Amino acid sequence: MRYESWGRWIPSEPARVIPLQWTSSIPRFDAESSVLAYGMGRSYGDVCLNNGSTLLDTRGLSRFRRLDDDGILECEAGATLEDILRLVVPRGWFVPVTPGTKFVTLGGCIANDVHGKNHHRAGTFGRYVRSFQLLRSDGSLVRCSRDENVELYRATIGGLGLTGLVVTVELQLRRIASPMMRVEQLPFHTIDEFESISRASDAYDYTVAWFDCFGGRAARGIFFRGNHEAEWSAAVPAAGPAASRRRFPVGLFAPFLVPLTVRAFNALYYHAQKKSAPRAVHYEPFFYPLDRLANWNALYGRHGFMQYQCVIPHEAGLEPVKAILDRTASSRRSSFLTVIKTFGDIESPGLLSFPRPGTTVCLDFAAGETSLLTMLEGFDDVVEEARGSVYPAKDSRMSPKRFRTFFPQWEQLAALADPKFSSTFWRRVTS
């Protein structure tokens, strides 16, 4: 079992790992120097690492407890969205919010208060967490909801796993009539065009855009928008096309990959995807195109990669977004998948939630060079100037000063955090 983070850039060196199997017999961990829950390791930077100290492996805590007729699912916090979808889709339910992979645990979704393509309509994941049980290092099991222990409830949602161990979760699912999606794709060439399509797409539950940073003057992108199909079409397999877990032969192709392949990939992707009238697509390729390759993170080679995701509030206009994309393009650095999306204004209950009304941009880069760090530092300047924020779930480099500027509520979290819980990220940004 490996305990890496998804970017594989920061080495993972836990001193000890305690696998958890049963909610009824969680070993005491008050003798450890510090602990952190580790689920699927899908966060990119160091929020899921606890180097030199102890990880609690939650993957054994994945049992269901209850699914009632109103779509309230109660289960253990190590259950993944994949486990849940496999159970609930055939019964006409769907997860209320999903990130770009289904290989994430409920605990991870809560700790990072994840968002998805429906943020403008549904808000963040935390809004659908009705309650959870939180195990603190003093041995107490605290039930948290909007009505009970509200402060801990709010601090845990987006709380980066620092408030304790989430043991069980009560999640509100959403009704669907079909596992199929009705999807439309619109090509665009400028950020202003993106903005106008985005504005005209409020009737769609899910919106997201892919952008090719290499385009330069011939910039190009594709706007995806879709809804769940309103009616069940016969003979649709709820499970979707064979969920391939093919592993990528690491190291074999990696040296050639960056940046040549990235460029080819982007060009191919554009031409493969650009034209499309509304059509029916299964939810799996729509939400989880990258899950078909089990370890796509290895595409960047042995040194790993970094993601940079920020949000630029509407008040700052689109100039900061353009500035970041232009600088990425002129740096000639490879970004496999540059993603742009407009966040809505639905508030999260989470104290340290990342999304806020505005435009979010997500870029990825092969890790390793110091000049990259300098460039990202420059992006931070742009984001700070725009009064925006950078997403901790993807970060492995922002300075303590930036973190405190982007998340002035951090001191409230520090006050509510469990004294035994810590992470490499937390020590880095609070040092």
Added chain:
Amino acid sequence: MTRVAIYGATSAIAQETAKCFAAEGASFLLVARDAAKLAAVAADLSVRGASAVETIAADLGDVSCHAELMRDAGIVLIAHGTLPDQKAIDPDPAAQVDAFSLNATSPISLAAHAAVMLERRRGGTLAVIGSVAGDRGRRSNYVYGSAKAALHAYCQGLRGRLRESGVNVLVIKPGWVDTPMTATMRKNPLFASAASVGRGICDAIRARRGVAYVPWFWKWISLIVRLLPERFVKF
């Protein structure tokens, strides 16, 4: 609807096997030592589609209670066991006998009871979890291995007896499986997930197979291990 009785129902492999049957609406009898763990498994199977779940908390090491643990069931899975630390029990004969008893005497006793029940039903499957470790004695796990070897031979004979009643006896021989039982072992690429082993067991039960290596390639590894002459290769 199929009724499945599982002894050692909180083992990782048993849980994964049960999930496959739960999805088809089977009903269950689950037996294991820890009541709280049993309740967690029972709830999970109910959500997954089990039509009914009965649980009994019992120590399966105590063969005197086995008669009371029998229920009418079309599929019986005997999955309890323990992997002792061989080095630690090398100098301890009593501990060796205990480990042998829990891995051989106890499942054989349950199998004997289940055989009577299944014979009366004139149909069904008795599935028992053996191990590739039972295919050849090795110094690193010979108590566990010899217990499994006893179980294999017992089931082979029982299979002959029950064939006349239309009952199949299946011995599953898993290789290395990533479960709490092997938590302290260093993992290598031959380790399989409990989920894939569980699916393999369901398939073998449905196909009414006699012996099933899961994953399949252990059949060949085991063959080679058995054929290596002891004169030259001492495990």
